[in-house]
Amino acid sequence: MSYILGIFDPDTDYANQLMDYIKRKQKAITQVRIFTNAKSLMEYLEHDKLNVLLLNEEINTDEVLHRNIKNICILSEGNFAREEENCHVIYKFQSAQKVMEELFSYFPLEDTLIRAFLSGNGSLNIISVFSVGKENERQVFSYFLASEYAKIKRTLYINLDLFSPWTKNSGSNFEKGLSEFIYYLKQSHPNLISKMNGIITKINNLDCIQGVSFGPDIYELVPEDIYYWIKTLKESSEYEVIIFDVGCFFESTLELFRSSNELLLLIGEQRLEEEKYLNFRSQLQLAGYGDVLVQITEVAISKDVENRLGYYTPNDLYSEEYRDIVMEYVKSFQEV
Structure with missing residues (x-):
């Protein structure tokens, strides 16, 4: 477009x-x-x-x-x-x-042909979650948000972090996972959805793509790859909600942000994090990505919650105790 x-x-x-x-x-x-x-x-x-x-x-x-x-x-x-x-x-x-x-x-831009195309027929809601200083909190927030959506809609969680927290006992296949899928994506494979479905694992009622086997594989993606991936998802995916847990920042993730219906950005209370967030916004503005700025929804993470999160490990993502801690921060996004 x-x-x-x-x-x-x-x-x-x-x-x-x-x-x-x-x-x-x-x-x-x-x-x-x-x-x-x-x-x-x-x-x-x-x-x-x-x-x-x-x-x-x-x-x-x-x-x-x-x-x-x-x-x-x-x-x-x-x-x-x-x-x-x-x-x-x-x-x-x-x-x-x-x-x-x-x-x-x-x-x-959401009123332009570009945004109209990316929005498709309204049946697929793409949410990207990002942070400039709350990496651990971002991952657990993204996973829990996806789990909440999965209770009422067909939902896919995709981990785009350089270092996935998922362990092998969670069902991840690191030999045949996102890294292999990126290879097919870069070839513009005609059966891309079939290749993607082959690497999906299920945790309870949530479908997951749980990260690359080698972090730098993510940087093989170019904006055109993201565009083709999103286009294919819009045309062929049976999901209603897709949540991208974004743990990297380069030109291709900016294309993903533009293609998303929502961009949730986690922000802590520490002064250094606030300065980094302001710098992130300044970079977007100077580089001509002002349209991404208007998509940002800030999600505040208090020091109290941050301290409690520090006691958790990736396997605690499946516990009801963790669910109680995070619930207050995602309840506003549950009514979908």
Whole structure:
């Protein structure tokens, strides 16, 4: 799927600078087109579409109205006062980052063709769980959240951590597991779902894919692999909920975050963790992943719960005692 942004502004220097920024920083926008006159725009629209057109305020919207333009946003040089215009307005002479932040606030990516495609028919809910400082808590939270979903929906838990906590007595097959599946995924195997089903283990009523046999295997994944995996899951999977327990951070996990319906981010109370979380948000913004920021739901982990969690081992994930500790932190996500 593509997301195409048009810029119709006679100021070609401005338009080119904005285009260069978008290409470098806004990875969700797949194509940027510049138009300097209405004729070139209309010729383009005869065969192609624009998700958003950024339009110089001196150009009347009546000149550019077309069925192949989904949204129009005015680029204003000052006080835009044409009250009859039913368009959002952005002040053009601010940083390109601010321009795009305002654009995304008016037209969130979940309203675009990309988000519509990733959302499919609404039958599959993909949840990614991540943390910048609560690795142990993230894994047990993810597993328990998946277990709660599994009580009422067909649910799959996928561990994408470099170091899986699962032991062999939990049923994991480390010789034929996620590492082998990644090989087939990178080949765009036509029977990918069948290969995935072959590595799934069951714990109670929850289906699980329990991690790689060698941590660096995860880094073999490229964004195109994630895109193909999610696309296949949307088209062919029988699951209603899939929870990714994400214990790594690179470009491919960002593609996963974008493809998810929800991104739950665990945050502790320690000052260092708060600083790391702020840095994580800053990295996303600077690298052009501002659309991921709006997907984040923060999940607070208190010091009291953190201290109690420290006494648990992976095998305690199956105990009712652990369930009581974590329940309060997932109950708000149970009503699905």
